[in-house]
Amino acid sequence: MKTYFVYILSCSDGSYYTGVTSNLTQRLEDHKHRKHLNSYTARRLPVELVYYCTFSEVIMAIATEKQIKKWSRAKKQALINEEFDLLPNLAKKKFLKK
Template identity: 85%
Template sequence: MKTYYVYILSCSDGSYYTGVTSNLTQRLEDHQHRKHLNGYTSSRLPVELAYYCTFTEITIAIAAEKQIKKWSRAKKEALINEAYELLPNLAKKKFKK
């Protein structure tokens, strides 16, 4: 059974990058060695692995990656810090009165 990883990198400029791969070790090396010169992380090195989770279905992994990419910085940080109890409240939209 193949394993897929959804991961979040912490970039040197303080931003986060979210991706999906089937080989986490190789993908991290690719990021660190600027394999994709025009990629998001190539100008934000060094990067550090902040979070990852595993999946056995690529379609589910891609769906999770897309969902996390839409999250706010605060929600990504709650996930990174394993503060799962904060995730539901961070998902609620805030409306100005």
């Protein structure tokens, strides 16, 4: 059975990059060595892996990646720091602000 990874990189400019892959080790090498020169991370090196999770279904991995990409920086930081109890409240704050 194949494994898929959703991962978050911390970039040199303080931003986060979220991606999905079936080979995390190779994908990290690709990011670090600027394999794709026009990619988001190529202009923000060095990058550091700060979070990843695994999936057995590619559809679930892609859905999770898309979901995380929409999250605020604070919500991503809570996930990275394993502060799972904060995640629901961080989602609610977005809708409470006017």
